[in-house]
Amino acid sequence: MRDALDATPYDALLLLSFGGPEGPDEVVPFLENVTRGRGIPKERLKEVGQHYFLFGGVSPINDQNRALLDALRKDFAEHGLDLPVYWGNRNWGPYLTDTLREMVADGRRRVLVLATSAYASYSGCRQYREDLAGALATLEGEGLEPPRIDKLRHYFNHPGFVEPMTEGVLRSLAELPEDVRASAHIAFTTHSIPTSAADTSGPVEGHGDGGAYVRQHLDVARLIVDAVRERTGTEHPWQLVYQSRSGAPHIPWLEPDICDHLEELHGAGVPAVVMAPIGFVSDHMEVLYDLDTEATAKAAELGLPVRRSATVGADPRFAAAIRDLVVERAATENGRDVSPCALGALGPSHDLCPAGCCPARAPKPAAAGADSPYV
Ligand SMILES: CC1=C(CCC(=O)O)c2cc3nc(cc4[nH]c(cc5[nH]c(cc1n2)c(C)c5CCC(=O)O)c(CCC(=O)O)c4C)C(CCC(=O)O)=C3C
Numbered sequence: 405m406r407d408a409l410d411a412t413p414y415d416a417l418l419l420l421s422f423g424g425p426e427g428p429d430e431v432v433p434f435l436e437n438v439t440r441g442r443g444i445p446k447e448r449l450k451e452v453g454q455h456y457f458l459f460g461g462v463s464p465i466n467d468q469n470r471a472l473l474d475a476l477r478k479d480f481a482e483h484g485l486d487l488p489v490y491w492g493n494r495n496w497g498p499y500l501t502d503t504l505r506e507m508v509a510d511g512r513r514r515v516l517v518l519a520t521s522a523y524a525s526y527s528g529c530r531q532y533r534e535d536l537a538g539a540l541a542t543l544e545g546e547g548l549e550p551p552r553i554d555k556l557r558h559y560f561n562h563p564g565f566v567e568p569m570t571e572g573v574l575r576s577l578a579e580l581p582e583d584v585r586a587s588a589h590i591a592f593t594t595h596s597i598p599t600s601a602a603d604t605s606g607p608v609e610g611h612g613d614g615g616a617y618v619r620q621h622l623d624v625a626r627l628i629v630d631a632v633r634e635r636t637g638t639e640h641p642w643q644l645v646y647q648s649r650s651g652a653p654h655i656p657w658l659e660p661d662i663c664d665h666l667e668e669l670h671g672a673g674v675p676a677v678v679m680a681p682i683g684f685v686s687d688h689m690e691v692l693y694d695l696d697t698e699a700t701a702k703a704a705e706l707g708l709p710v711r712r713s714a715t716v717g718a719d720p721r722f723a724a725a726i727r728d729l730v731v732e733r734a735a736t737e738n739g740r741d742v743s744p745c746a747l748g749a750l751g752p753s754h755d756l757c758p759a760g761c762c763p764a765r766a767p768k769p770a771a772a773g774a775d776s777p778y779v
C-alpha cells in the first residue's frame with residue numbers, strides 16, 4: 405500500500421469545461437449561450453449549427469468529459485488521493501453554477517479547478533475565470549457562502565499532456581503510405597483567435613510581452629517534433645496553423661487556416677500531411693468537423709494523403725498529470741517546496757494569473773487570479 409497523497413487544503417476538484425448540446429433541440433440555445441454579446445455574424449452561427457446537426461445535434465465534448473471524469477476518479481482512487489471530482493460547464497448543462505451550488509451543499513470550501521483548456525488566452529483562461537466569478541456572485545445572491553476557488557496552472561507543457569500527443573503523431577505517421585511517410589509535413593493546429601487577443605495573451609508585466617498563446621503552442625510543437633525525431637530518426641518539416649475561425653471577416657484572426665495550408669503544401673509538392681490538433685484537449689466538434697470532415701475533404705480533393713492525430717482525451721497519462729498538478733498545488737498552498745514538472749523552453753506556468761493576464765475587451769470580475777474580488 406502506497407502512502408496516501410495529500411490534497412489538503414483542497415476538498416474538491418472541479419472539472420470546468422465548455423459544454424455542448426446533447427440533441428438537436430439543444431443546438432440553437434447552446435449557440436445563443438456561447439455567442440451572447442460576442443458579435444458573431446448570423447451566417448457563421450447558421451454554419452456552425454449545421455456542424456452540430458451533421459452529428460445528430462450531439463457535441464462529442466460531453467462524452468469526452470465523462471470519460472475524463474472516470475479516468476480521474478480511477479487514478480485518484482488507485483493512488484490514494486482522496487478528493488471528490490465534480491463537473492460543470494460554462495455554456496451548457498451540467499452548468500457551472502448548479503455544480504457549485506451542489507458543492508456548497510456538500511460542504512466543499514476549497515475548490516481546485518481543472519479547465520479543459522491547456523493554454524493561455526482570453527477564451528482559454530480568463531473567460532473561464534469570469535464565469536467562475538459570475539457563478540460565485542449568483543451563489544452569494546442566494547445567501548450562500550461561496551467556496552474559495554483556485555485554478556490549476558496551464559498544463560500545455562506537462563509531459564502527461566505532450567507524450568500522448570507525441571504518440572498520436574507517431575501513430576498517424578505510421579499509418580501513412582510508406583513511400584511518402586518520411587517526407588510528410590506535420591501541421592499543428594489550434595483554434596484561431598483574434599490577433600489582438602493573441603498579442604495580449606498571458607501575463608504582460610514582468611513576465612513577457614503577451615503573445616503567450618502562440619509561444620506556448622510553438623513550444624509544444626517543437627517538443628513533439630523533437631520526440632518524433634528521436635524515435636524515427638526523421639526531422640519532419642512542420643508549421644503551426646489555425647482552424648475554426650469565427651467573428652467578422654474584417655477583424656484579423658490568426659492565420660493561415662488549415663485548409664489554405666493544405667493547399668499550399670500540395671502546391672509545393674509535399675506528398676503527405678499529419679494534422680495534429682494540439683490546441684484541443686479532446687475530440688471537440690472543431691476536431692470532428694473542421695479537421696475530420698472539412699480539411700479531410702479538402703485533402704481528398706487535392707489527392708493529398710492526410711491523417712489526423714489523436715487528442716489527449718481521457719488518456720491515463722493525462723489523468724496522472726492532473727493528479728501530479730493537484731498534489732503540487734496543494735503542497736505549494738501548504739508552503740512546501742515543490743519542483744514543478746514541465747518540458748520545453750518556457751518552464752512551468754504561474755499558479756495565479758497576475759492582474760491583467762489575458763485581458764478582456766470589456767473588463768469583468770474574474771475569480772482565481774490576483775485580480776479576483778474573491779479570496
Ligand atoms: C481558444 C478557443 C478554444 C480553446 C480553449 C477551450 O477549449 O476553451 C475554444 C474552444 C471551444 N469552442 C467551442 C465552441 C464554439 N466556440 C465559438 C466561438 C469562439 N471560440 C473562440 C476561441 C476558442 N474556443 C473564439 C475567440 C470564438 C469567437 C467568439 C468569442 O470571442 O467568444 C462558437 C460560436 C460559433 C463559432 O463562431 O464557432 C462555438 C459554438 C467548443 C465546444 C466544441 C464542442 O461542442 O465540441 C470548444 C471546446
Ligand SMILES: [Fe+2]
Pocket residue numbers: 595
Ligand atoms: Fe470556441
